[in-house]
Amino acid sequence: MSAPAPVPVRPRAVRSRSARRSAVRPRLAAGLALLGAVAAPAAAQSLDDGLLLPRRTARVGVVQATDRWDHYWEGTRARTNENLGTVATRVTLLHAMYGLTDRVTLGATLPYVRTEATQGVLKGQQGWQDVTVAAKLRVVQARVAGRAALSALAVGAAGAPATDYTPDLLPMSIGLGARRASLRGAVHLADRSGVFVDASAGRAWRSTVRLDRPAYYTDGRLTLSDEVRMPDVADYAVGVGYQDARWCLPLMLVGQRTLGGGDIRRQDMPFVSNRMDFTRLAGTAMYTLPFAPAVQVQAGAARTLAGRNVGRATTLSAGVSLGARL
């Protein structure tokens, strides 16, 4: 530990819960953040993709996703843990999008998260996690080779915990508790045959988080504070898909790299600021009902292919959304 400058001495203490509630804390949003390990809610028409809604249309919906893992990476070591068995995270994601103009779509998400382990004595947690709001702005629109439409978007998002949940019980915690801001660029190239390709990359900045305890050990050192520095996060997604009047079928490869943080030590529990990396493959099928064109149903599956300090998760999801012209 480096030498701290001699500053006016104050007792170091965990801030009381009431003091924490009164602390200034913008109630904005971070959603998809979490659970690198957990939910990766659907591809198209998420806050992350390259798609926009037409002007003055709105879409609201709910996605139910269940994410399970029995193997996880303790640092880079893949293992099981009989004291956890299979960890299941059930996410009910509420989402809403609105086409402000043909070039700008606004969106918000709020997940309710429940965790559970099939073995051992640890109690699952549940609650509303982080609310995220985002604005998608189309910056480029062009025709390519006379048959494809290219669009490029900038997406800004911000998020914050919606409730006072603890991030200090991983893997049972429902989230990481950080405020979060992100910027991403997304490119969507749609051929008139219906085939499209998507690519996006983003970076998220995260605030520190507060624990309920006065000290913690991570990344090789003991920190005598209840406050944890959260490394920033970079992520990317590339994919292909098919879209027509009824169907949208994206298949995405999604990667997250945490830009710092320590590994889970041998036989230790995960920690909120761990270096959580993963590569996931996610497929989704969305279908617009012919007899009720405002209604879209979707089903998805995802699998974590590689990771570090996260679970090797399999995710199944289903959802329904309702569109309307306002």
Next chain:
Amino acid sequence: MMRRPARLALVLAALVAAPLASCDRTVTPTESLPALAPASADAGAGAWRMFVLASPDQIPVAAPAPATSDAYKAELAAVKAAQAVMTAEQRANVAHWSGGGVLRWNQILRELVARRNLPPAPRADGTYALPDPENPFADPSFPFANPPYAARAYSYVAVAQYEALKAAWHYKYRYNRPRPQDVDAAVQAAAPSGGLPGYPSEDAVLAGVTSEMLRLLFPADVDQVQRAAAAEREAALLSGRATASDAAAGLALGRAVAAVVIARARADGAGAAVGNAAQWRALADSAAARGETPWVSQESPARPPMLPFFGRVQMWTMTAAEGVALEPAAPPSTRSPQFAAEVAEVKRTVQGLTREQLAVALKWNDGAGTYTPPGHWNDIAAEYVRDARMSEVRAARSFALLNMAMHDASVGCWSAKYRHFNPRPSQVDPSIKTSIGLPNFPAYPSGHSTFSAAAAEVLGTLFPAAAPEFVRQADEAGISRMYGGIHYRSDIENGKAHGRRVGEAVVRFARGDGA
């Protein structure tokens, strides 16, 4: 007028910036320790009662060359020459250690405990390897610094420091050779002199005694420890508090005192605390023979109980028989209505747990990967020691008494735990789930409650104005274990009463020690 896309881009940027604007993302990693200017030099500390050494001059320290000698003047010249080329990094190191060697080493020790407080991972065949002191870097590394191991380690380091500093004070005032900064105005006072004689250097004493103790207790961290010890000695010279001979004499004295204390540690019975499979079975059989439900490990694969014979380790302030006399009576029988009522209370608490109660459970969790409950109480004590501006020798006494109490509490608690071998709530009622890790040893009495009440008793005597606050924290630590779902009320109440009795015994032990 701004074009619409530009306006939208601004809105986007504002949206992203909002949650992080005015957001300070730095974390202060450690306690702030201003340069120590002791409230008293404690010039008489050389006569304070010894705990392990027979007398303050058991380790001889030769008389130094007089301050007027050419040899000493050459040493002063060397100090000035080194100060003249001091780098910013060296200056920061001097400032760091000027916060107090006892407090700095206590921080380092808390870090080593947290680093090594991880249980061995299971092998493929469902068994667990034992940490091996002869091969500390293996997997599992040595030690597994669980709460009893940690309580003992904190106490040995603190006692050894205290013994060595009392001896150092004895020689300082016997020889009365001033510090370089007090004898030569050309020597910079980069850290306060504190009005103490310089020979032998107390900074070097601390570096010597602590590095030797930690080499025994945390052998896998020897590199970090040696670097810290070297940095402390360098700070002693560059601060203008010690010459080369002050430091050399201090280092030798510290090491020699450590050797005496290590001899006690090697014979205190801790090496036999693990026991063997036949002994573990006998503990369960004995509980069953009394008609009680014996504790079983709820880890999977089942893990041997944590240090079942730690209750036989030598205590600091009392004999084994005196220790047993302080232990609490037997817990409610696992067949009794009271036991059933206490199980039901845990279940009710866990099922109706509030966010505030969860915060209390997490605050005092102090489980695997942390500095343990004894470390938490060192953490609490450190700020009181700092704010009282105690001399190094008095700071060492405070940590010695605190940690002797917690070691003796841990020996007594472990003795009682394995005498009764009582099951955890989640064993007798599997519908009880825990919000914190389940400790792998019997329930009765609660270790947290015992440690904390003993610590509060000692700290309340050292810092009487804060005594009610220490008791409040000990009560909170105790009840946190029910909130976590891992202890019954009897475990907590009887554990606290036991801890208080141990704390009182340590306070009696310290009475009349001259300090």
